[in-house]
Amino acid sequence: MALAGVQVLELAGLAPAPFCGMILADFGAKVIRVDKAKSSVASDTMARGKRSIALDLKCPGGVSVLKKLCKQSDVLIEPFRHGVMENLGLGPDVLLKENPQLIYARLTGFGQSGKFARAAGHDINYVSLSGLLSKLGRKHEEPTFPLNLLADFAGGSYICALGIVMSLFERTRSGQGQVIDSSMVEGAAYLGSFVYKTQNTGIWSQPRGENLLDGGAPFYSTYTTSEGKYMAVGAIEPQFYKELLKGLDLDPSDLPSQMSFTDWPKLKKIFTERFLEKTQEQWCEVFDGTDACVTPVLTFDNVAAHPHNKERGSFVCNDEGEVSPRPAPVLSRTPAIPAMGRDPFLGENTYEILSENGFSAKEISDLQASGAIASNKPKSQL
Ligand SMILES: C[C@H](CCC[C@@H](C)[C@H]1CC[C@H]2[C@@H]3[C@H](O)C[C@@H]4C[C@H](O)CC[C@]4(C)[C@H]3C[C@H](O)[C@]12C)C(=O)SCCNC(=O)CCNC(=O)[C@H](O)C(C)(C)COP(=O)(O)OP(=O)(O)OC[C@H]1O[C@@H](n2cnc3c(N)ncnc32)[C@H](O)[C@@H]1OP(=O)(O)O
Numbered sequence: 165m166a167l168a169g170v171q172v173l174e175l176a177g178l179a180p181a182p183f184c185g186m187i188l189a190d191f192g193a194k195v196i197r198v199d200k201a202k203s204s205v206a207s208d209t210m211a212r213g214k215r216s217i218a219l220d221l222k223c224p225g226g227v228s229v230l231k232k233l234c235k236q237s238d239v240l241i242e243p244f245r246h247g248v249m250e251n252l253g254l255g256p257d258v259l260l261k262e263n264p265q266l267i268y269a270r271l272t273g274f275g276q277s278g279k280f281a282r283a284a285g286h287d288i289n290y291v292s293l294s295g296l297l298s299k300l301g302r303k304h305e306e307p308t309f310p311l312n313l314l315a316d317f318a319g320g321s322y323i324c325a326l327g328i329v330m331s332l333f334e335r336t337r338s339g340q341g342q343v344i345d346s347s348m349v350e351g352a353a354y355l356g357s358f359v360y361k362t363q364n365t366g367i368w369s370q371p372r373g374e375n376l377l378d379g380g381a382p383f384y385s386t387y388t389t390s391e392g393k394y395m396a397v398g399a400i401e402p403q404f405y406k407e408l409l410k411g412l413d414l415d416p417s418d419l420p421s422q423m424s425f426t427d428w429p430k431l432k433k434i435f436t437e438r439f440l441e442k443t444q445e446q447w448c449e450v451f452d453g454t455d456a457c458v459t460p461v462l463t464f465d466n467v468a469a470h471p472h473n474k475e476r477g478s479f480v481c482n483d484e485g486e487v488s489p490r491p492a493p494v495l496s497r498t499p500a501i502p503a504m505g506r507d508p509f510l511g512e513n514t515y516e517i518l519s520e521n522g523f524s525a526k527e528i529s530d531l532q533a534s535g536a537i538a539s540n541k542p543k544s545q546l
Pocket residue numbers: 175177178179180198199200201205206207208209219220221222243244245248251252271272273274283284285286287288312316
């Protein structure tokens with residue numbers, strides 16, 4: 165796999181860092197999640213392919229274990245607000261001095277500097293500060309956030325994973341590590357570059373929810389079918405719009421022009437009424453295989469069984485019967501091979517990780533006795 169041979173330490177966090185670690189694990193990195201020794205519940209629901217070591221970083225023994233692990237690792241991902249790592253004596257100055265090749269990824273909401281650097285926050289706060297939330301939502305409604313996908317995962321996990329991979333690549337030339345300041349506000353804003361950089365084109369000239377791509381246009385929207393399911397329509401270009409009208413059995417000469425936005429509400433009403441005439445399956449029969457850009461809104465229950473997704477194997481099922489998306493993108497020679505086993509228990513692999521990283525059996529039992537480490541399988545793995 166592409167990242168084989170790369171050792172990553174992921175300090176346990178809520179959602180963005182876990183997904184970042186999972187991406188790296190899916191593509192072959194050896195990812196070690198560092199859990200709290202005193203914690204009993206894992207909040208990491210994206211632990212695929214990871215192992216877990218439990219350390220108490222509030223005690224000197226735990227800190228020195230992490231330092232030693234960092235000396236032998238390529239990447240550290242830390243998910244705490246600014247200042248937490250420094251307070252633990254694990255700031256980048258300390259760790260990069262001991263291992264100048266370390267890539268020290270700091271995945272936070274507000275970044276390492278600025279007024280909010282030490283403030284608590286969640287996805288919705290980061291998207292709001294990115295400016296993008298003001299653009300999302302239906303007409304006359306409050307801004308609507310797309311679950312916690314935009315900042316946590318797209319602007320957070322993915323952007324941070326990209327930073328890590330770029331740093332690993334750069335390190336092959338310089339031999340040096342570096343610090344990644346991955347702010348979810350900035351990651352989300354950066355993903356919104358298209359919206360920022362098209363502000364003067366006129367496509368956002370109307371209030372929120374009344375534009376081309378924010379649900380204002382009748383040909384870029386969702387519609388309810390006769391049995392209460394939905395179809396997604398994205399027929400922007402005239403040739404595709406023509407196919408849409410054909411599928412809906414509407415005569416263009418009876419309708420206002422496609423780009424007359426003052427007529428969009430009227431056109432939307434016509435489309436709404438037409439979509440209510442058939443079931444989702446019937447509309448798929450009409451539109452599948454055409455260029456009308458009309459697709460069913462699939463649910464988690466039927467997404468893996470859709471013929472297109474099934475043919476490509478876009479979803480995988482693990483040993484516990486849990487269906488999830490296959491890692492993307494697909495690399496031709498070194499594709500990701502997601503692990504199929506269950507997620508690790510907290511501290512399940514503490515002993516094996518320590519011994520792989522040069523700790524003797526005596527050192528491990530001393531650490532255990534001092535409470536610096538914890539394990540779910542204390543005896544069986546010694
Ligand atoms: C909207 C999302 C958040 C969604 C989260 C949910 C998806 C999950 C939340 C709860 C989960 C459920 C729950 O766990 C129960 C079940 C468990 C089961 O296994 C699965 C199902 C569950 C139902 C489970 C399901 C889901 O997983 C949940 C519902 C987000 O937006 S996430 C993004 C949040 N923002 C950031 O990550 C930005 C950067 N971070 C921060 O700003 C802060 O970390 C944050 C998030 C505000 C939290 O602040 P907090 O004060 O709590 O932490 P920090 O200031 O960062 O400090 C951490 C302290 O911990 C100490 N520490 C760390 N490691 C160790 C260690 N190994 N040993 C000892 N101590 C440690 C560290 O020193 C800090 O201590 P101090 O405070 O003293 O400095």
